Amino acid sequence: MKKKLKELNDITAELYDIGFAQSLLGWDRETYMPVGGAEARGQVVATLGKISHKKATSPKVGKLLDELVKYAEDLDPDSDEARIIKNSKRGYDQRTKVPPEMVAERIMITNAASMGWREAREKSDYSIFQPHMEKIVNFAQRFVDIFQPYDHPYDVLFDLYEPDMKTADVIKVFEDIRPKQVALIKAIAEKQQVEDKFLHQKFPIETQKKIGAELIAALGYDPKNGRQDVAAHPFSTTIGYGDNRITVRFDENFFNPYMFAAMHETGHAMYSLGIPKDNYRTAIYGSCSSALQESQSRLWENLVGRSKPFWEGYYPKLQEYYPTQFGNVSLDEFYKAINIVKPSLIRVEADEATYNLHIMLRLEVEVGLLDGSIKVKDLPEMWNSKINEYLGITPPNDSVGVLQDIHWSMGLMGYFPSYALGNLISASLWEKMLLDLPDMDDQIRNGKYSNLLGWMNDKIYVHGSKFFPQELVEKITGEKIIGDAFIRYLNKKFGEIYNL
């Protein structure tokens, strides 16, 4: 049986390698690929996708799994071996249900859609993206159909990012936190507002880059194992063991977008790089789920990067870099400004108090698209009306409205809820971490992040994808994913900032 398991692992290793090649092809498409290479790139990605799918769904894998699943019945269900077999079986069952033509179709659709989205977003012209989006939604509907029966059609998509979680789970959590966040936002709106206009000045890109490179290395992202490049949308991607790269974008006239995206993506990168080599290229390698990934990115972006202790330590240095911009801005003013709560249009730039509302909107829209109650052609109108309902503001154009996110163009429907869940998990982890490392504020103030990283490593990274997200969160915090810690965190932080 050891031999059979090795055979399975060898095939999984090849699938990982093909996946890493695809990651590089994807990274390159977003960073350095000349535009004239787009069509050929689509074919290369489609070919690799086809080869990968064929290999992953081969009868040989099915036969190996039939035997290994029986063998696993006598193993400790939490052993690496048992989990490798369980995850492999799960993946095999999911993939064998999808016909190879649909796999190739998905790649061709999303490749064209990515280019279409980029152009549509640049020109703020939804009509360029609409035909792509029609295909994406139609594909998602056909994809979901394959997996009948289900409790909720959205489950099929959501489960791709949060294994074993249900739409009902996330709706329940959202229903719990929504009124609490709305109440907080309302209370804040009635108070003296925060001034942040000094964040909107000229910040030379070269200086931003320099600060960022220094800072992300200080957090623990080793340049030997990564790099930052410019792309339209910040992301983090693993190209192989020891190589996780982030992308960022610069705004010369606004301090926040680069700085916090860099810390956000660094959180992803450190998680990915922290997954141990022992089980490299097996079915328990990789991160637990998108929400767990987001818990790390949001933790470094917000619980560290937007915290008072962090800036108590780092602000004097920042002032040296930006003497004219921040020389006359006190630490307190700066801290409040980067934590301003103000309903805004762009999800990735939203403050912590309103962020989850952006996600709730997207969940509603995606569910509506999937069940046909929202038509693709009506999307901009629907978007604008919903964001008005949620946040009381209206996008001046689709570029900062329905076209702002890359996800749909990549076929990532079902992904958005993970962002909000990540926020919730990050706060739950933080409360738990403070019990073990009560002087964390001091450590952060002194620029010492290694214990924090070590804690995350021991609790999360070390497990790779061995556990499902609800299992892992429960294992660490004693409870499944809930919003309590996050709401406590918001109320405390913004209570202080806004004198609530």
Added chain:
Amino acid sequence: MKKKLKELNDITAELYDIGFAQSLLGWDRETYMPVGGAEARGQVVATLGKISHKKATSPKVGKLLDELVKYAEDLDPDSDEARIIKNSKRGYDQRTKVPPEMVAERIMITNAASMGWREAREKSDYSIFQPHMEKIVNFAQRFVDIFQPYDHPYDVLFDLYEPDMKTADVIKVFEDIRPKQVALIKAIAEKQQVEDKFLHQKFPIETQKKIGAELIAALGYDPKNGRQDVAAHPFSTTIGYGDNRITVRFDENFFNPYMFAAMHETGHAMYSLGIPKDNYRTAIYGSCSSALQESQSRLWENLVGRSKPFWEGYYPKLQEYYPTQFGNVSLDEFYKAINIVKPSLIRVEADEATYNLHIMLRLEVEVGLLDGSIKVKDLPEMWNSKINEYLGITPPNDSVGVLQDIHWSMGLMGYFPSYALGNLISASLWEKMLLDLPDMDDQIRNGKYSNLLGWMNDKIYVHGSKFFPQELVEKITGEKIIGDAFIRYLNKKFGEIYNL
């Protein structure tokens, strides 16, 4: 049979796509990959190589070819179909002889060797590279053995780059030109020498980059279809239709290395980009051979880039970019300086009169390594003694001696002769082109390169890899590859410069 041919072409298309993914993995390794990703990168490349080899050598392909080869007997032997079948059969026969383990072994060896070479070259320490080179030579010997019988063991390697050519062909040509080049060099040495010290000044890298980017676009290398990045060794690589990239390196204290490498690599890129889309991803797509590729790179680097008319047109602009460096240097002085003939250590920086001697040396060394008459451990000594014999100079260290070229580390034994053949072909093509476009000097002087590019396109690019190199050269010039035109070119050009 059309259906069978389509089946074959579909498989070839997938092989191309895997190859393009590998090209990107290779490009990235030399340009942007963080060092920590090296080991994983080796595995990815090996996995893709294994998949590609398995697909290319599958019994299915063998069976298709058996039938198609018979079918091709009744086709016009110069038709696309017949040539696709012929080239496919040739490739299949070559590949099926090599066991899959050796394919994987080659990738692992060369991946490690590339890293080893880089370090050895940086530290100028041959001992770091020696164990890698032992493996490479040992591998080459075993590889050659598989293809017995042969006229000459080196034929097996040489044929990988120059299909259907023999070592005897290249030795014959080299024996013809060697005394003529030696006589020319000797005659030059006895004359008043050229002054080139103004080429060794400070040239800010940003300015070099700017000039280069402008210039290569003006030559006809569309930035929509390519890019230039920095790597230890300049190269050109095709990542897919419409995406051919070059790499360059900068020397802030010497004008030549970047400028002429950029034009050289641009020649490669324009050839690759000019191959028509019609037969994309079939066995007659791609360039004819390495020598034909080099004929293009050397043509743009030397017959254009080091010509009097080119600088008559471009030198005033260059002087504007470098007023302090070249303000007081006349066109004539500049032209002579960039054409200085002076035995030197680095092949890629060698002048046109001595360049081929560098190749002859390498051919001797490679043949000696292959037949065991030269031992890997003795390579630096052997190299230094031979370069002294050929050029009368001795490398001060191995970095500028035996370690200067990346080729062996990539497993490219048998490749070097193509460079010299490329020089010969470039001059033969030029003579032929002048019959059709007698005012080419004027066109170049006026910065008009489109007719020249168009001529190369019609004669060479359009054929892809349909013909073998000797066939194609004969088709264009009426003769197989010979050195006559090249020697005429050298004698005329340097006769004028050195008043011979």
